[in-house]
Amino acid sequence: MSKFVVVSKYSFPLDAHIAKASLESEGIPAYIADEHTVNMQWLYSDAIGGVRLYVAETFETEAKAILALNFSADVDSAFEATPEHCPQCNSTHLANYTKGKKPAFVLFILLGFPLFFYQHGRKCMDCGWFKESE
Structure with a gap:
């Protein structure tokens, strides 16, 4: 086995x-x-x-x-996509991010019900810049 x-x-x-x-x-x-x-x-x-x-x-x-x-470069070239840049530090190290997820979890544990005040968006993993999704 x-x-x-x-x-x-x-x-x-x-x-x-x-x-x-x-x-x-x-x-x-x-x-x-x-x-x-x-x-x-x-x-x-x-x-x-x-x-x-x-x-x-x-x-x-x-x-x-x-x-x-990592096939990101292959996908980008296939669709002729240009990498997204951070407006603050010009980094291309951006990721999808949920802001406020951990505090929402703590409030859920303490109060017994969730308070949904989190935001979905893009975050620069180098400088911490965050932009909420539209």
Whole structure:
């Protein structure tokens, strides 16, 4: 019997499914844990360690190598996209970000019900600039 190991963790189930599909397309069987918990109560994502992607121990090295591949440049060139730049520091290291997620979780724990004052947007991972999505 093969032992299963975590090869990656994600905040959102969609990201885990994309990674799982990448592995399965290479013939590596994988499964996802805690996706339904995070779908039902997204505030628990950080508390439980996110959505975990498991593979058999025999595939661990190969799976991590596949997940480490970055095809962003290929996608950008295929669609002739130019990278987005931070208006403050001109960095291209921007990511989708949910501002206020952790304080909302703390209030949920303390008060027993969520107060949804978070904002979705883009954040520069270098200087911290944030722009809320329209």
